[in-house]
Amino acid sequence: MHRTLLALVAFATVLGCRQDERSASTTQHEDGDRATVETTPSPRSGFALAYNAQRGRLVLFGGSDSANQRLGDTWEWDGRRWSQREVPGPDPRSDAQMTYDSRRHRVVLFGGLTPDGRMGDTWEYDGSAWAQVAHSGPKPRNLGAMAFDEQRGRSVLFGGTGPQRERLGGTWEWDGEHWSQQSDSGPEPRGAHAMAYHATRAAVMLFGGYDGSATRKDLWAWDGTAWTAVMGADAPVRLHHALGYDAARDRLVVFGGFDDAGRVGDTWEWDGVRWTQASKDGPPARAEHDGVFVPGMGLLVFGGVVGQGMALAERVKVADLWLWNGMTWEKR
Numbered sequence: 026m027h028r029t030l031l032a033l034v035a036f037a038t039v040l041g042c043r044q045d046e047r048s049a050s051t052t053q054h055e056d057g058d059r060a061t062v063e064t065t066p067s068p069r070s071g072f073a074l075a076y077n078a079q080r081g082r083l084v085l086f087g088g089s090d091s092a093n094q095r096l097g098d099t100w101e102w103d104g105r106r107w108s109q110r111e112v113p114g115p116d117p118r119s120d121a122q123m124t125y126d127s128r129r130h131r132v133v134l135f136g137g138l139t140p141d142g143r144m145g146d147t148w149e150y151d152g153s154a155w156a157q158v159a160h161s162g163p164k165p166r167n168l169g170a171m172a173f174d175e176q177r178g179r180s181v182l183f184g185g186t187g188p189q190r191e192r193l194g195g196t197w198e199w200d201g202e203h204w205s206q207q208s209d210s211g212p213e214p215r216g217a218h219a220m221a222y223h224a225t226r227a228a229v230m231l232f233g234g235y236d237g238s239a240t241r242k243d244l245w246a247w248d249g250t251a252w253t254a255v256m257g258a259d260a261p262v263r264l265h266h267a268l269g270y271d272a273a274r275d276r277l278v279v280f281g282g283f284d285d286a287g288r289v290g291d292t293w294e295w296d297g298v299r300w301t302q303a304s305k306d307g308p309p310a311r312a313e314h315d316g317v318f319v320p321g322m323g324l325l326v327f328g329g330v331v332g333q334g335m336a337l338a339e340r341v342k343v344a345d346l347w348l349w350n351g352m353t354w355e356k357r
Contacts (some may be wrong), residue, residue: 049098049109059300066100067091068342069329070313071119073137077334079130080152083317084135087120091342095140099150102346104322114155115148116141120167122185128178129201135182138167143188147199162204163197164188168216172229174198174224177249181229186216192237196247211252212245219268221318225275225297229256232279233263240264240285244277244295258299261291267316269324275353278303278324281311287333288312292349307354308347323350325357 049064066072072088083102089095090338097117106152115121116129121137121144145165149158169185180199187193193269194214196207204348212218218234218241228246242260246253266282277295281288290310314329326347330340346357 028352038214055116064109066098066109066328066344067096068344069096069328070340071138072096072315072328073121073123073134074315074327075123075125075132076317076319076325077125077130077132077152078127078320082152083319083327084125084132084150085136085327086115086123086132086150086173087118087121088328089342093337095119095138096308099155100336112154114149114150115157116144118144118167122166122169122171122182124171124173124180125215126173126180126201127175127176131201133171133173133180133199135163135199136166136169136185143167143186147204155200158202159199162199162338163195163206164193169193170220170231170234172222173222174229174247174249175224176227181220181247183212183220183231183247184215184218184234186240192216192235196252208251211247213241213245215241217264219266219279221268221277223270223277224272228253230270230277232260232268232270232277233266233282235264240283257295260295260300261293261302265312267314267324267326269316269318271318271323271351272320276351277320278349280316280324280349281308281314281329282327283312288330292354304349304354307349308345308356309343310341323348 069088075084075085082253087098095117116139118137118139123134134148139308142290143165143246145161166185171182185193192214213236215234215236220231223230231245233241240262242262244255244257263282267280269278279293288310294303309331311329311331316326318324348355
């Protein structure tokens, strides 16, 4: 009986460790006389990322792991280390749309792709718990983009891939209680684009994406009333890229993604007139990652699919965190 009990305990321990590997990876190192274990999110792509400025935390949710299993874990990075938050929340999903509402101090998540299909639910995370706050609104989708309009206090959603794999257009806004459809005009329907709020222009900016036939390099500005196409010389074509706004330097920053030749690892900046390539060095070429700008630090970029392999077995996913400070890249 005693041996049987020990065997069951050992089996349960191994099983628990194998399950944890899906959502986390650990690194053990010597710290003086003590061995410490650092836990980080597992390698993944298609996760959602936002920065909670009030709490000073980078918030990561879900994505797809190296076995293409969708994840439903919540992580925070405090500037030094990652910690997994053991809080119930949205069903496991990838390619959800997420942003941070700085007026109400909530991370807002919409939709995404689950094993059962595309979702149209709305969730908010206050740092302690997730709560589903809406069951209806925009059409279910993944691969859209969201950004928070700081001046108007609205989370802005555009585009994505719908239930029949169609590319979506149209602009929606979430005010904390209700979704409202704004404009059907503006950018062509698309997915895998990126959006960020530009403080100087007081507008949400949209860049790149895929419209079903071509990779885009157009830049648009949403002022709460209408979309305006913004001319930008020498823009790179891009999809599945990271985009952030550097308020201190008044620059839009783009890293990585796909161009017409494959995954890239270059950094581009838009100064309001022209695009310039700011760096060819830094993180390995990748796509399906994400990035957010953190005041006082720079653009933080996490994870994604690296290399040039396109077959399912060749899609190498990573869990590295990088910082662009406006001049150089640094691995964190």
